Amino acid sequence: MKKLKIIFVVLLFTGSFAKAQSxxxxxxxxxxxxTKNIEWPVSYNPDNFVIGVFGNSEITEELDKISKKKKxxxxxxxxxxxxxxxxxxxxxxxxxxxxxxxxxxxxLAKVKSKPILVITESPGLTQKGSCINFxxxxxxQKFEISKNNILSQGLKVSEELLxxxxxx
Amino acid sequence: xxxxQTKIYFLFxxxxxxxxxxxxxxxxxxxxxxxSRQEVLELxxxxxxxxxxxxxxxxxxxxxxxxxxxxxxxLNKDVEIASKLSEQIFQSPLxxxxxxxxxxxxxxxxxxxxxxxxxPGFVVREKTSGNYDVQIRxxxxxxxxxxxxxxxxxxxxxxxxxxxVFNYAFxxxxxxxxxxxxSDIDRIEVVRGPAGALxxxxxxxxxxxxxxxxxxxxxxxTEAMLEYGNLNxxxxxxxxxxxxxxxxxxxxxxNYQQINRSQEEIYMWPLGNYMPVSFIETPNPxxxxxxxxxxxxxxxxxxxxxxxxxYAGNAFLSYDLNxxxxxxxxxxxQNSEVISSIIDDSYIAxxxxxxxxxxxxxxxxxxxxxxxxxYSDGWMNASIGSDGFEFDYxxxxxxxxxxxxxxxxLHIQPGFSFDRSIYDDSNYIKTENLxxxxxxIEYQSFNIRLDYTFREKLRLVAALRTEFYNHPDDVYYxxxxxxxxxINDKNLFRAxxxxxxxxxxxxxxxxxxxxxRVPVIPNVTAGLNIRFDGNTxxxxxxxxxxxxxxxxxxxxxxxxxxxLFHSHTKNLSALMPDSVHVLLDKNTGLPISLTTGKPIYDxxxxxxxxxxxxxxxxxxVTSEQYGITANFDLMLxxxxxxxxxxxxxxxxxENYYPLTIDQTISxxxxxxxxxxxxxxxxxxxxxxxxxxxxxxPELSENMNNDYTPxxxxxxxxxxxxxxxxxxxxSFYFYSEQEFTHKYGSTVIEAKFIDNLKIDYKFxxxxxxxxNARNLFNSxxxxxxxxxxxxxxxxxxxxxxx
Numbered sequence: 015m016k017k018l019k020i021i022f023v024v025l026l027f028t029g030s031f032a033k034a035q036s037x038x039x040x041x042x043x044x045x046x047x048x049t050k051n052i053e054w055p056v057s058y059n060p061d062n063f064v065i066g067v068f069g070n071s072e073i074t075e076e077l078d079k080i081s082k083k084k085k086x087x088x089x090x091x092x093x094x095x096x097x098x099x100x101x102x103x104x105x106x107x108x109x110x111x112x113x114x115x116x117x118x119x120x121x122l123a124k125v126k127s128k129p130i131l132v133i134t135e136s137p138g139l140t141q142k143g144s145c146i147n148f149x150x151x152x153x154x155q156k157f158e159i160s161k162n163n164i165l166s167q168g169l170k171v172s173e174e175l176l177x178x179x180x181x182x
Numbered sequence: 183x184x185x186x187q188t189k190i191y192f193l194f195x196x197x198x199x200x201x202x203x204x205x206x207x208x209x210x211x212x213x214x215x216x217x218s219r220q221e222v223l224e225l226x227x228x229x230x231x232x233x234x235x236x237x238x239x240x241x242x243x244x245x246x247x248x249x250x251x252x253x254x255x256x257l258n259k260d261v262e263i264a265s266k267l268s269e270q271i272f273q274s275p276l277x278x279x280x281x282x283x284x285x286x287x288x289x290x291x292x293x294x295x296x297x298x299x300x301x302p303g304f305v306v307r308e309k310t311s312g313n314y315d316v317q318i319r320x321x322x323x324x325x326x327x328x329x330x331x332x333x334x335x336x337x338x339x340x341x342x343x344x345x346x347v348f349n350y351a352f353x354x355x356x357x358x359x360x361x362x363x364x365s366d367i368d369r370i371e372v373v374r375g376p377a378g379a380l381x382x383x384x385x386x387x388x389x390x391x392x393x394x395x396x397x398x399x400x401x402x403x404t405e406a407m408l409e410y411g412n413l414n415x416x417x418x419x420x421x422x423x424x425x426x427x428x429x430x431x432x433x434x435x436x437n438y439q440q441i442n443r444s445q446e447e448i449y450m451w452p453l454g455n456y457m458p459v460s461f462i463e464t465p466n467p468x469x470x471x472x473x474x475x476x477x478x479x480x481x482x483x484x485x486x487x488x489x490x491x492x493y494a495g496n497a498f499l500s501y502d503l504n505x506x507x508x509x510x511x512x513x514x515x516q517n518s519e520v521i522s523s524i525i526d527d528s529y530i531a532x533x534x535x536x537x538x539x540x541x542x543x544x545x546x547x548x549x550x551x552x553x554x555x556x557y558s559d560g561w562m563n564a565s566i567g568s569d570g571f572e573f574d575y576x577x578x579x580x581x582x583x584x585x586x587x588x589x590x591x592l593h594i595q596p597g598f599s600f601d602r603s604i605y606d607d608s609n610y611i612k613t614e615n616l617x618x619x620x621x622x623i624e625y626q627s628f629n630i631r632l633d634y635t636f637r638e639k640l641r642l643v644a645a646l647r648t649e650f651y652n653h654p655d656d657v658y659y660x661x662x663x664x665x666x667x668x669i670n671d672k673n674l675f676r677a678x679x680x681x682x683x684x685x686x687x688x689x690x691x692x693x694x695x696x697x698x699r700v701p702v703i704p705n706v707t708a709g710l711n712i713r714f715d716g717n718t719x720x721x722x723x724x725x726x727x728x729x730x731x732x733x734x735x736x737x738x739x740x741x742x743x744x745x746l747f748h749s750h751t752k753n754l755s756a757l758m759p760d761s762v763h764v765l766l767d768k769n770t771g772l773p774i775s776l777t778t779g780k781p782i783y784d785x786x787x788x789x790x791x792x793x794x795x796x797x798x799x800x801x802x803v804t805s806e807q808y809g810i811t812a813n814f815d816l817m818l819x820x821x822x823x824x825x826x827x828x829x830x831x832x833x834x835x836e837n838y839y840p841l842t843i844d845q846t847i848s849x850x851x852x853x854x855x856x857x858x859x860x861x862x863x864x865x866x867x868x869x870x871x872x873x874x875x876x877x878x879p880e881l882s883e884n885m886n887n888d889y890t891p892x893x894x895x896x897x898x899x900x901x902x903x904x905x906x907x908x909x910x911x912s913f914y915f916y917s918e919q920e921f922t923h924k925y926g927s928t929v930i931e932a933k934f935i936d937n938l939k940i941d942y943k944f945x946x947x948x949x950x951x952x953n954a955r956n957l958f959n960s961x962x963x964x965x966x967x968x969x970x971x972x973x974x975x976x977x978x979x980x981x982x983x
Contacts, residue, residue: 039230040242047235079227155242178235 040155041148042076045107045133048146049086051175054106055168058129063089066096066105068114068121077109099124107131110144118142129168140182145169149180158182214240218260228401256823257741257815263371263391265633265643266380266552266583266595272733275643275664275676277303277374277745277811283367283395288900289910290939290953291364292417292974293439294392295357299914299935302743302813302827303374303388305894306914307930307964308971310532311413311441311489313522314357315965318374318388320833320890321725321751321805326922327842328756330523330531333889333921333966337386337684337723339377343394343512345543345556346579348384350603350623352525352564353687359537359560360392361494361516363437365407365419368395374811375727375747378660378682379645382581382599382627385660386682386725386751394512396500397423397431404983409953411976413489415441433498441974443489443521449531449967450474451925459486462530474529475568482534482567483521489969492518508547515540523968525564525571527697529925531967533565553582563610570695572610573617578602583629593633600626605688614697621692623685624652641666649683653691653718658683672736678729683722683753690755690798692716714757715797721753743813751805755798759843762850763793763874764858793874794847802837802882807890821902828895833887840883842924850876891916891932908941921966931962947982 049063063086067074074095081091086106094103099117102108102124108131110118115136122143125132134144140160145167147158159179164171214237217225222244230238260268264276271278279301291297295314298304305317315322315334323333336353339346342360349356370392377385397403402424409417416439423433447456452468461467462479475482496514503509517538524533539560546553556579564571583597606620629647636642643664650657660683666676693716727749734742809831816824841849854876894916902908915934920927936958941951952975959973 040238043230043233043238044235046231047238051235080231083227084231156239175235178239 037148037150037155038072038076041135042073042080044148044155044157045073045077045109046080046084046086048131048133048175049106051172052131052164053170053172054087054129059089059104059106061089062092063087064092064094064103064105065107065109066094066103067109067111068102068117069095069097069111070113071109071111073109073111104128105130107133110134110139112136115139118144125167127168131164131167131169146179147182151180156180215244217241217244223255253739253817256817257735257739259369261371263373263389264377265593266631267585267593267633272674272735272741273641273666273668275641275666276377276678277729277731277743277747279303279372279374279813280369282369283364285898285900286364286367286370287980288908288939288941289898289912290937290951290955292953292955293357293364294360294362294367294370296955297364297370298372298390299896300825300898300912301370301372302811302895303372303745303829305891305916307916309522309965310443310520310969311415311971311974312358312439313490313520315523316355316357317890318372319747319749319809319811319829320807320831320887321387321749323889323921324751324754324805324835324887325756325801325803325839326889326920327845327927328924329525329527329843330923331525331689332756333923334523335387336687337384337725339381339383339385339389341381341389341391343510343543344391344545344554345541345558346382346384346577346601348685350577350685351562351573351575351605351688353384353684353690356518356535356537356562358490358492358518358520359516359539361496361514361539361541362392362394362435363417363419363439363494365405365421366394366435366437366496368393374745375678375729375749376660376680376682376725377662379629379647379662379680380631382601382629382647382660383625383649383658383683383685383722386684386723394496394498395423395433396498396510397425397433404981406981407978409976409978411953411974413442413444413972413974415439415974415976417976417978429502431498431500434496435498436493436495438493440491441489442487444961444969444972446486448483448486450529451531451923451967452529454926459483477567483532486521488519488521490518490520492516492520494518506549510545510547511543513540513542519566523965526568527924528565528568531923534567535562535564536566537562550585550587551582552585553580555580569612569614570607570616573605573607574609575606576602576604591635593631595629595631595633597629597631598627599629600624601685603688614695616695617688617692618694621688622652623688623691625685626650639668641668651686653686654720654722656721658722658724666731672734674733676731676733678727678731680729681724681726683724686718686720686722688716690716690720691718693798712794712796715760715795717755717798720755720798721800723751723753723755725749725751739817741815743811743815745811747807747809747811749805749807751807753800754803754805755800757796757843758799758801759847759850759876759878760795760797760799761874762847762854762876763795764851764854796843801839803839804836805833805887806836807831807833807887822900824897824899826895826897828893830893831890832892833890834884835887836884837882838885840881840885841879842922844924846878849879853877888920889922891919893917906943908939908943910939910941912937923966926967928966930964930966933960933962933964935960941980949980951978951980952976953978 065077077093081093099120110121112135131145133146135148139147140158145164149156149158157179160182222241258270258272259280261271261278261280262268264274264278281300286297295316298316299306303319307315317335318338331352334354340355347360373389377389381389405421407419419437421435425431447458450457459479462474494516498512501509519536521532521534524531539558541558543556559576562573579601581599583595586594602624604622607615607617608619627647627649631645633643645662647660660681662680664678668674693714695714697712729747732744809829811829813827896914898912900910913936918932919930921930935956938954938957941949943949954975956973961970961972964971
């Protein structure tokens with residue numbers, strides 16, 4: 015009976031994360047497309063295009079798949095997982111998963127004045143400084159985009175991307 | 183198998199693969215917004231990476247990536263079989279099931295017939311390794327005590343991409359001759375119960391449509407599956423596919439399968455036991471009126487161990503000119519040989535069957551007009567080594583239907599069909615022949631279906647078809663009336679009343695067979711021993727069914743489907759003795775067979791006779807079935823899916839003739855002798871000439887049909903761990919049942935069959951796996967007098983590039 019209970023709990027646990035798993039593929043694909051519509055300073059990260067992922071996230075695996083097939087800005091994509099604020103890499107993009115949303119303020123402080131696109135996935139985070147924030151609108155995967163926050167990171171954004179996102 | 187032909191076919195197949203490989207040019211780009219959710223989920227990374235952000239947003243919307251929507255997508259799939267319109271299965275007006283090719287691969291189904299064990303309402307028994315009898319809701323072994331042919335399902339319509347793959351020679355489906363393999367299948371859709379108003383003849387117990395995959399991927403895709411296991415089983419499946427020039431998609435596939443029987447012996451009724459094949463040659467065993475078989479054993483079973491060997495190749499081409507115009511063309515060939523249940527009246531329970539065929543199938547969709555042409559021809563020998571069961575055949579099918587939509591809630595679907603099947607044994611004339619020439623079954627039908635939905639709650643469907651055959655003269659009118667009411671998005675009730683009939687079958691209509699059990703007696707034209715005749719006036723087997731259904735979604739991850747059914751089947755037909763004749767010697771007054779020294783004795787009375795006339799006729803027996811089927815489909819998270827289903831039914835036969843065909847002959851022989859002796863006694867002289875006729879006893883009984891199991895069902899569980907490791911468990915069971923053949927009866931024990939497949943993806947989608955069918959080696963025979971069915975264990979490699 016105890017075993018059954020454990021199995022049941024494991025099943026529920028599996029189910030609760032399934033949603034994130036399903037969304038992560040599209041989120042990773044969106045991020046890859048963002049790289050075509052954001053302009054980084056030419057001299058920044060001349061060798062690789064670095065995407066940092068804070069902590070554990072399903073998106074890491076999805077981004078890894080893309081990195082094996084595609085380049086960003088003609089550079090090899092390097093996906094770098096980091097586990098503490100102090101280890102934020104010199105990345106082009108930093109992704110803050112929902113589990114780390116509470117530390118966005120610290121992340122933003124770390125990347126201030128650096129050409130790093132900060133992407134999040136929790137409601138209301140563009141108001142808190144995130145450049146792009148994934149949201150579900152009536153079950154559909156969308157993204158909020160803040161031109162001001164992007165510009166303040168020293169990046170340029172295409173009008174096309176602004177049109178596709180929910181402007182904040 | 184014919185070696186040269188085999189080489190040519192393989193050459194053809196590999197040329198086709200090479201053609202597919204070198205023709206890599208373009209891409210399929212259907213309008214993104216037109217993709218279904220299923221199609222979006224099937225897209226691969228390479229394809230997604232080519233899309234723009236706005237296209238990805240559209241796809242994300244269509245896919246509905248939330249878990250709730252995933253439940254809906256998986257549990258409530260789109261089907262077309264019940265209405266010929268795409269609709270979610272929850273809304274389907276008929277008892278409908280669908281299983282995807284992906285599930286079949288995950289669960290390790292080895293072939294299509296076995297795959298049907300994963301669907302509610304099926305009785306599936308393995309006869310010899312890899313060869314199955316498939317029934318929907320029973321109705322098997324009717325009439326009992328006759329030939330094995332009548333114990334198998336002759337009244338379910340099986341289609342491959344809408345092309346009927348029916349065996350018009352004997353009725354039923356030759357499963358081994360279906361040219362596609364599991365990896366070719368996109369999904370299998372099933373309707374339980376009569377659906378002749380939609381699909382024409384033989385959709386009596388139900389309809390099965392096997393729908394093949396259509397490639398959407400731009401890049402060349404190569405897939406191969408190789409599996410080897412005990413019983414020397416080998417399975418190889420391969421395909422290459424590619425989408426071209428935005429609108430064209432091509433898929434070329436090939437498959438090979440072989441497996442041995444679980445034993446080499448064959449059941450021989452006179453001995454009541456399984457005997458070595460060589461025993462066939464024993465002269466006059468047990469003082470029987472004839473040898474077990476007239477020819478050497480090797481003529482019938484050169485390799486008695488081999489249960490199944492088959493290969494096939496297919497090419498599928500689709501062309502989507504625009505949203506309103508599309509074409510789908512497929513062509514292929516197959517070659518198969520099996521040792522399976524005996525088709526003729528022999529003392530042994532098995533025979534060897536070979537089928538070689540090729541086909542072409544063209545579907546044209548122009549706006550709302552759907553038209554399909556298909557043609558196939560081939561060769562079949564239903565009992566290799568025996569005379570009279572070898573044919574060439576041709577099947578031609580044409581159907582066209584239009585979907586007129588009025589007021590957005592009324593579909594009017596008129597249609598026309600034409601079918602012609604020709605079987606010809608002229609090229610194989612031997613001493614004994616079944617048809618003795620070229621015979622045709624032809625029919626035309628007009629059909630119309632009305633489908634009206636009121637305020638998205640109440641749905642009313644009426645469908646009617648008129649069928650005209652070259653034989654019999656009667657016009658048949660299969661029909662269907664359905665009402666469904668959707669209380670809300672979670673509850674739906676429905677009711678169905680429908681009627682369907684079979685087509686005529688070649689043997690029933692045109693049998694023209696002289697069984698010369700001893701040499702013909704000089705100057706006695708009637709000395710033919712046994713004469714079999716078809717009957718072009720036979721009424722066609724017809725089933726009427728009433729059904730109540732309830733579907734519920736109590737939770738987002740659980741779908742329940744319950745069906746209550748009652749069916750009444752009439753016009754069943756079989757071979758029955760018509761008369762028994764004794765030819766009397768003019769000098770002695772004794773039966774001529776005695777004076778020739780080669781008498782044939784009736785098996786029971788031991789009285790000699792010379793000539794029996796047996797013909798196909800409709801029987802008074804009717805079959806009544808009451809039952810309930812319940813199906814539970816549950817998802818727990820994204821990675822675990824559980825299905826459970828079962829059917830409990832009560833079956834009975836009314837006006838059943840309780841004697842076997844041989845017992846009937848004996849009674850008739852007795853009556854002939856009684857008449858003869860009475861005549862002799864009254865005249866004082868032996869009656870000279872022919873004494874014939876014989877009275878068939880007038881008998882009629884009602885009985886429980888214990889030949890159909892009263893409880894059967896199954897279930898499955900698929901669990902994927904970290905997208906790498908998949909455990910797939912399935913089981914199938916049926917309760918005890920009986921089986922009666924003209925030479926004997928037996929009990930088929932209740933059986934529970936466990937299956938397990940473990941698949942590990944070692945690199946991307948490439949995997950190795952272990953597949954166990956009948957995991958615990960429960961070795962009881964599943965079909966009367968045939969082979970024990972043992973566990974099958976194999977390992978395999980599945981590669982996708």
